[in-house]
């Protein structure tokens with residue numbers, strides 16, 4: 001019979017929350033004739049992942065509502081916009097949008113370990129804070 005272990009497993013815990021917004025964009029630097037030089041729209045999805053210790057009292061890393069509160073000001077800046085008009089997003093690729101969102105999340109540098117932008121069902125970009 002297996003001995004019963006009283007040791008608690010040492011776990012790394014992450015939580016994620018997904019947000020959506022609708023926006024149009026065009027990519028100004030693509031080669032001539034590229035389809036993305038034309039204005040078109042996406043139902044963008046943003047997934048924010050936070051890693052950290054689980055608070056022993058609350059039983060959570062951080063309230064999902066806190067992620068929502070951090071996202072809402074950015075949603076106001078992005079939703080139903082032409083992204084090219086948003087300062088800092090003149091070339092709104094997934095890569096540059098992911099960096100833009102990461103830099104503007106109030107607690108990103110401290111807690112966000114992964115941020116994913118999905119432009120379509122099959123096209124995503126993920127950024128992570130650089131180590132060090």
Ligand SMILES: Nc1nc2c(c(=O)[nH]1)N=C([C@H](O)[C@H](O)COP(=O)(O)OP(=O)(O)OP(=O)(O)O)CN2
Nearest residue numbers: 025027036040042092093094095119120122123125
């Ligand atoms: N590395 C990147 N490549 C492309 C980006 C980008 O942000 N980073 N963006 C685009 C366009 O925005 C395009 O709308 C999305 O690309 P794509 O996946 O090609 O879109 P489709 O849904 O049309 O893809 P299909 O699989 O061909 O149907 C382009 N590239």
Ligand SMILES: [Zn+2]
Nearest residue numbers: 036040042119
């Ligand atoms: Zn696009």
